[in-house]
Amino acid sequence: MKGNVTCSTTWNFQSAFFFSGTIITTIGYGNIVPSNETSRAFCIIYALVGIPLFAIMFSGLGEVISNFLSKLSSHVDKLDTKPWIKNFLIYFIFGLFGFTLFCCIPAAIFSIVEKWPYTVSLYFTVITLTTIGFGDYVIGENPDIDYIPLYRIMVYLWMLFGFAFMATFVQFTSERLRQRAKSRKDRRRQKKVHQIKTETTPEDSSNLTEQEGISFMVFLFWC
Template sequence: TPLLVLGYVFYLLLGAMVFQLLEKQAEIHFWDQFQLEKLKFLQNYTCLDRQALEQFVKVLMEAWEKGVNPEGNSTNPSNWDFSNSFFFAGTVVTTIGYGNLSPSTVAGQIFCVFYALFGVPLNLAFLNQLGKGLNAHLITLERWVQKPGRAQVVQTLAVAIFLTTGTLLFLVFPPLVFSYVEGWSYGEGFYFTFITLSTIGFGDYVVGTNPNKHYIPVYRSLTAIWIIFGLAWLALVFNV
């Protein structure tokens, strides 16, 4: 146990040092660039002063924190239509919580607390049952390949096919879809896929949020279903 504690603390310290090394200079660069853009804006629009600009930036930040994308206009699709609400409900019960959208009303916040209180255990029970169902098919497959006359290599091959199929369906192909629909690179799509299925959910990449793109109504609902089945498959993989 002491060795595990030391290893855990060391891993956290290592992560902190590497992230600081990789990200701090980029943050400073973006900050300087942002300040330069604000200065240019004030120079181009002399009718504004710095205080007015800072107030406008504050309004933009508050809008973003409430889930309103400052880009576009009033024709932007609602964050709370049924498809987006279904997607949000999925991120609550799976504990992904991207952070780009959250209830802004007191009633919505209270409901979210109780919804998560019952939804998270329900989701765990559902994933457990779904995993058992997938595991039952895997056991059936193993029994089939274990019949006399079938070599051990066939059994290994069958399990490998099962794992490969799941990897393609949940980790390899989805980034291609997200890249096509969202305009991301494949690397960005894979990053979103991993961050989502690992339930980290930073919120820096979220599907269906670009106001300049027209999404099919069920796009985010289908993504939520992919997340649920992907989590069940991953749970099964870790138990194989």
């Protein structure tokens, strides 16, 4: 808002739709908030019911992106190179693709529509998709700009797919690191077992057999 301006579009359908989306996605910019007891009570119920339902839908979108990432990782794993190079290729290709599709391109669009510097638009996309949502920059808030009716709805759809990508990428990264740590642990265990076997020489085996024979004779004498 600029000066003493009354914004008549604060609670139109597009703004209310965007507000409901920021609740179930747990962003919570804070630019629009409930103003009475009834709306606050409804907001609590809506959040408690809507967030779990959103998580179910969210997992479906993440599964589609996960299938694409699994195919990419299977092709990279076939390469005859070191494991850390394979991991770097997977993270670089998928990360660059996702960052370009969900951050760089939307930032260019926001820069044109909102008349923001590109760095501010890129900052907004990253803060939004990581669900931080500071609220210092929010789309559709400039009273000097005549936004199209579906603008905020399209932004909300971008947020859905962007969230799915970010969650899938984080989950894949953690799973990949977990498997790598497990493989390292298995290699250390195998190396330790091999070292124990090599340290047992034939002379040690004969001494062990002789000691067992003496113990057996002592046992017979005691009997």
